[in-house]
Amino acid sequence: METCNENLCQVCSHASFKYKCPSCSLRYCSVSCYKTHKATPCQPKKEANVTLEIDGQGNILSRQILFPTDDTVMPATLEKLETSEKLKELLKNPHLREMIREVDSHPNAKLMMHRAMKEPIFTEFADICLNIVEPEDVEASNWTGET
Structure with missing residues (x-):
């Protein structure tokens, strides 16, 4: 299976990227790669x-x-979150609600999500959401170790 390194230049695939095209967000490492990319019109993201x-x-x-x-995730699937009693009960916790606000509003959401996933209550929240939205995927992977 081919692996994709998301830190590599998308033009030369050799060096780590340092820049992103303002039009299409393609990642590139140098002026040379930028010129190669701009040789053909890029499509806005x-x-x-x-x-x-x-x-x-x-x-x-x-x-x-x-x-x-x-x-x-289709809206009909997301609507299932509204009816989860486990989720409603968990969201009564003010610490969890504040963590969700921080992840949602932070400019580096990926970093904040990484930090939040170290908190047991946030992990429980994520597990409940995934069980509702993708029940077969969560059960198949059993990544939490719970039964």
């Missing part, structure tokens, strides 16, 4: 958009996701 249809009372009637990826 497309952001996923969600279109909502809302009624007069503020209820969401329908959702459409533009540009979904393999990691996109």
Whole structure:
């Protein structure tokens, strides 16, 4: 299986990247690689958009996701989180809610997520969410060691 090193230049694949193209976010390591990349027009990175249809009372009637990826969780699946009693009980914890706010608002969310995953209550929160959103994947991997 081929492995992808996310720190490597996406043009030459030899050196660690230092820069990103402002148009398409392609990672490159040098002026030479930048010039190679710019030899052909790059495509701007497309952001996923969600279109909502809302009624007069503020209820969401329908959702459409533009540009979904393999990691996109469909709205109908996300709605299952609302009905989880375990999740509701866990979210009563003010420390957990503050951790979620910090991860969500921090400019380096990846770093904050890494730190948060060291906290047992946040790990429990993540496990519950994953069990709801991707039950077969979590059960198959059994990455928490719980039964």
